Amino acid sequence: EYVVSEGMHALGIPTTRALAIVATGDSVYRDTIKPGAILTRVAQSHIRVGSFQFMAFNEDPADLQLFFNYVMGRHYPDLSDHDCPALGFLDRVVESQASLIAQWMCVGFIHGVMNTDNMSILGDTIDYGPCAFMDEYDPNRVFSYIDQWGRYAYSNQPKIAHWNLTRLAETLLPLIHLDPHVATELVTPVLAPFEKRYDMFWMAGMRNKFGMSESIPSDRALMTSFLSLLHTYE
Numbered sequence: 001e002y003v004v005s006e007g008m009h010a011l012g013i014p015t016t017r018a019l020a021i022v023a024t025g026d027s028v029y030r031d032t033i034k035p036g037a038i039l040t041r042v043a044q045s046h047i048r049v050g051s052f053q054f055m056a057f058n059e060d061p062a063d064l065q066l067f068f069n070y071v072m073g074r075h076y077p078d079l080s081d082h083d084c085p086a087l088g089f090l091d092r093v094v095e096s097q098a099s100l101i102a103q104w105m106c107v108g109f110i111h112g113v114m115n116t117d118n119m120s121i122l123g124d125t126i127d128y129g130p131c132a133f134m135d136e137y138d139p140n141r142v143f144s145y146i147d148q149w150g151r152y153a154y155s156n157q158p159k160i161a162h163w164n165l166t167r168l169a170e171t172l173l174p175l176i177h178l179d180p181h182v183a184t185e186l187v188t189p190v191l192a193p194f195e196k197r198y199d200m201f202w203m204a205g206m207r208n209k210f211g212m213s214e215s216i217p218s219d220r221a222l223m224t225s226f227l228s229l230l231h232t233y234e
Contacts, residue, residue: 001039001128008125013103014096015125016043031145044124045075049168050117056171068175075122084186086175091190094165096123098194101161102201105154106209108134112144114152114160116167137230162194 001018008015019040026036055067072085082088100123104111111118112130120126130144139155147153152160169187177183206223207215 004128004131004133005125007133008109011103011107013107013109013125014100014123016041016120018042041126043120043126044122045120046126047071047075047121048117048126049119049121049164050115051121052168052171053116056174061174064171064174068172071121084176086172087186087190090165090169090172090187093121093123093168094190094194095197097161097165098197099123099201100125101158102198102205104157105202106205108137108154110134110141110143110152110154111157112147112152114157114164116164119161119164121168137227139227139231158195158198161198162191165194166191 002021005015005017009017019042022038022040024036024038028034028036052067055064058064068086068089072079072089076085076089076092079085079088079092097119104125110132111125112132113127118127118129130146132143134141134154139153140150141154142150142152144152150156169191172187173180173183176186203215203220203223207213207219210219210223212219
């Protein structure tokens with residue numbers, strides 16, 4: 001966790017960082033018995049999509065609103081004048097996650113466990129559990145012993161990010177409109193651009209890797225054929 005987070009930081013990819021690791025002397029039972037330790041992570045915030053799900057699960061609109069107001073005041077004060085702060089917040093998270101995942105993909109990073117509790121609302125990489133940088137390109141590569149079906153495989157990361165963002169949108173519906181059907185209609189056009197935004201960031205990252213200063217009609221074909229070649233000769 002320490003080494004990979006520092007690697008991400010050095011690459012300029014938004015990330016939390018590890019401050020200290022302290023052995024506990026206890027054993028931890030995972031796939032095998034391992035020595036226990038506590039890692040202190042430094043972050044702009046430890047608030048995640050899962051934090052919003054927890055608040056929504058309690059089904060207390062007042063608590064959800066209070067939590068949302070805290071998040072806005074601490075991290076997004078510029079959205080206070082937005083016509084609908086919850087929609088503005090969702091749009092901002094969609095943008096930051098599209099950029100983050102594209103940067104992961106451009107360096108061959110596999111997060112390993114992209115559940116909603118491992119997605120920061122600030123677009124920083126958080127929770128380096130089972131993760132890795134691929135040495136050989138394989139779009140179906142998995143790096144978690146619990147991921148038996150490839151849900152968090154390398155090539156699935158953009159889709160999982162979109163799925164997680166949809167779960168975030170669901171928690172925000174009561175803050176957007178009292179009628180859930182109207183609220184759903186309002187969040188849909190905010191979620192829909194994720195794929196286009198991700199593609200824009202990914203293309204920009206890949207052009208940079210290829211040393212291309214501007215877009216040309218054949219650049220996508222060049223990049224996809226190059227990746228296909230890498231996979232063929234793995």
